[in-house]
Amino acid sequence: MSNRTYASQEAVIADGRQYLLPTYAQLPVVFTSGSGCTIRDMDGKEYLDFVAGIAVNSLGYGDEKLKRALKQVLDSGLTHCSNLYWNIPAVEAAALLADVTGLARTFFCNSGAEANEAALKLARKFGAQQQPSRAGHIISMKGSFHGRTYGAVTATGQEKYHAGFAPMLPSITYAQFNDLASVQSQVTKDTCAIIVEPVQGEGGIIPAKPEFLTGLREICDTHDLLLIFDEVQCGMGRTGFPLAGIGYGVIPDIATLAKGLGAGIPIGAMAAGKRAESVLSPGEHATTFGGNHLAAAAAGVVLKRLKAHGFLASVQKQGNLLAAELRKLAARYSCITEVRGIGLMQGIELSCAAQPVISACMQRGLLLVAAGTHVIRFVPPLVVTAEEIRQAVSILDEALAEVQDN
Ligand SMILES: Cc1ncc(COP(=O)(O)O)c(C=O)c1O
Numbered sequence: 424m425s426n427r428t429y430a431s432q433e434a435v436i437a438d439g440r441q442y443l444l445p446t447y448a449q450l451p452v453v454f455t456s457g458s459g460c461t462i463r464d465m466d467g468k469e470y471l472d473f474v475a476g477i478a479v480n481s482l483g484y485g486d487e488k489l490k491r492a493l494k495q496v497l498d499s500g501l502t503h504c505s506n507l508y509w510n511i512p513a514v515e516a517a518a519l520l521a522d523v524t525g526l527a528r529t530f531f532c533n534s535g536a537e538a539n540e541a542a543l544k545l546a547r548k549f550g551a552q553q554q555p556s557r558a559g560h561i562i563s564m565k566g567s568f569h570g571r572t573y574g575a576v577t578a579t580g581q582e583k584y585h586a587g588f589a590p591m592l593p594s595i596t597y598a599q600f601n602d603l604a605s606v607q608s609q610v611t612k613d614t615c616a617i618i619v620e621p622v623q624g625e626g627g628i629i630p631a632k633p634e635f636l637t638g639l640r641e642i643c644d645t646h647d648l649l650l651i652f653d654e655v656q657c658g659m660g661r662t663g664f665p666l667a668g669i670g671y672g673v674i675p676d677i678a679t680l681a682k683g684l685g686a687g688i689p690i691g692a693m694a695a696g697k698r699a700e701s702v703l704s705p706g707e708h709a710t711t712f713g714g715n716h717l718a719a720a721a722a723g724v725v726l727k728r729l730k731a732h733g734f735l736a737s738v739q740k741q742g743n744l745l746a747a748e749l750r751k752l753a754a755r756y757s758c759i760t761e762v763r764g765i766g767l768m769q770g771i772e773l774s775c776a777a778q779p780v781i782s783a784c785m786q787r788g789l790l791l792v793a794a795g796t797h798v799i800r801f802v803p804p805l806v807v808t809a810e811e812i813r814q815a816v817s818i819l820d821e822a823l824a825e826v827q828d829n
Pocket residue numbers: 533534535536537539568569570571620624625653654655656657681682
């Protein structure tokens with residue numbers, strides 16, 4: 424980077440500690456550039472990136488089409504004009520989303536939490552429309568993660584995210600993930616929706632069992648509930664399908680999206696199918712920045728890529744390779760107790776803490792992130808190559824050997 428204001432990473436970090444609210448426990452590194460699946464810190468050290476901004480940088484770094492599309496918007500001078508007016512990138516992105524997901528209409532927002540907020544509000548309005556006496560009960564899953572705003576964090580079925588912030592929203596209960604009887608037992612006359620991640624992400628990379636998702640669809644159809652798939656992490660090609668639900672053959676009434684949808688430009692979306700698309704009326708839900716020119720242009724590039732011939736097949740192929748390489752490691756290291764995931768959303772469960780292994784990888788130039796305390800997750804850019812996968816697993820191999828010896 425030219426014209427540096429800061430002479431060292433330490434100087435950036437010192438100012439960061441002074442001026443940013445301490446809501447994150449950042450690692451002591453400052454990244455300044457990237458290309459493909461590699462990012463570089465201020466000292467020029469390169470890292471193979473299997474975090475991808477936590478499943479965000481779906482096209483890797485420096486994608487030419489993304490750069491061109493963003494530059495075109497910047498050159499037009501109009502990055503934002505408000506939802507008081509129509510804008511072409513948002514309309515195009517919504518049409519593409521309908522095409523790749525089969526969900527007819529979209530509300531754009533800025534993040535995953537916001538997409539879930541929209542879905543929770545829509546679900547409660549849907550419930551009351553169907554039956555005015557319905558009190559808006561929503562079933563979520565234990566171990567889930569839906570974001571940090573009040574509705575989304577209430578829907579999050581992990582107490583550690585609630586601690587200190589009581590009271591939560593009323594009328595959200597938590598069933599056992601992958602246990603249909605547990606969900607069924609929580610359905611009451613007040614229930615209006617079920618929200619679930621087809622592959623739990625922060626909860627530890629846990630794919631739903633196929634019969635669980637088909638069973639949820641049946642419960643929703645029987646009791647007139649909305650089925651909401653939180654596809655913020657597992658959607659947008661990550662599992663080798665436009666939506667993870669499509670891979671399971673289960674279509675939700677609502678899919679919430681963010682992360683990979685903008686490939687690094689902040690954008691979220693709530694995509695609604697037939698039963699949900701007419702619930703909200705003008706003025707009932709909004710967000711100032713939702714689907715502005717810049718963000719929607721990024722989503723358009725990602726969605727076109729998902730449609731491009733061979734792209735999703737390549738995600739499936741590289742995902743299978745990653746899983747196979749991880750299984751080979753698991754056969755050699757008894758501390759790996761399980762390898763699980765779909766496509767390029769894989770995790771290994773360890774009998775030891777994940778963080779020391781992640782630190783040892785980072786020293787060797789591989790970025791990984793935990794999901795919980797004992798799971799290491801692998802969510803590289805969707806453009807990762809076979810060679811990069813082998814290189815990452817070989818670094819992990821060395822790191823595991825080191826941690827095991829200590
Ligand atoms: C499944 C899922 N839902 C929602 C969110 C929240 O998204 P955001 O951080 O963009 O609000 C996340 C973030 O990790 C997620 O993994």
